[in-house]
Amino acid sequence: MPACPAQVITPAAFVPARAGSPDAVVRLTVRLKAGDEAAWREFHDTYCHRLLRYLLVVAQGDEDLARNALQGAFIRAVRHVRRFDSEPALWSWLTVLALSAIRDERRKRRRYVAFLERWFDWLSIAPPSATPPRDPDSQLEELLAQTLATLPEDDVRLIQDKYFDGLSVREIASALGGTEKAVESRLGRIRRRLKDRILSRLHDEPASES
Numbered sequence: 001m002p003a004c005p006a007q008v009i010t011p012a013a014f015v016p017a018r019a020g021s022p023d024a025v026v027r028l029t030v031r032l033k034a035g036d037e038a039a040w041r042e043f044h045d046t047y048c049h050r051l052l053r054y055l056l057v058v059a060q061g062d063e064d065l066a067r068n069a070l071q072g073a074f075i076r077a078v079r080h081v082r083r084f085d086s087e088p089a090l091w092s093w094l095t096v097l098a099l100s101a102i103r104d105e106r107r108k109r110r111r112y113v114a115f116l117e118r119w120f121d122w123l124s125i126a127p128p129s130a131t132p133p134r135d136p137d138s139q140l141e142e143l144l145a146q147t148l149a150t151l152p153e154d155d156v157r158l159i160q161d162k163y164f165d166g167l168s169v170r171e172i173a174s175a176l177g178g179t180e181k182a183v184e185s186r187l188g189r190i191r192r193r194l195k196d197r198i199l200s201r202l203h204d205e206p207a208s209e210s
Helices: 022-033 037-058 063-080 087-125 138-148 153-164 169-176 180-204
Strands: none
Touching: 022 037, 022 087, 037 063, 037 087, 063 087, 138 180, 153 169, 153 180, 169 180
């Protein structure tokens, strides 16, 4: 399913789309159930922006969250499409799928952020020889390792010095010829960058079924 193109959101954009005739809805949903690609393109073009507007309201303006949930809703529609006899019934079904998708996205965000916080908390107090705790979802650790590899070499070295080799901020500052405050600020920026990049990778994950 293609992504919903960017659209400038104005008050007028929140006016509901004109409902299709019952016969048109029946024909469209029967074609969808049969796997008609042209019908799916028509369905996407008809409901993409309308559903995005709905999700933007539910997400309180968080466009990333709304767009991720939009993709999840369309994936659910593909998997569970059935015949509908009226446009209001079809739209009601779509909003249920959208709400399910946005709940999944919010749970996913909380899960990843909580893992990162636990991971950094552990690193801040663990001895250098300690083994990081395993998360029930090993994919989280793999994702963290992959994301670390995307950072500049100097940032990775700083993470290595502080969290893996157990150097103090004072020792790192002395080695770099800077101040402890500068090192703490830089570490904070790196942690935030890691969180942002890991969250951005969630865009590529399929939504779970509810």
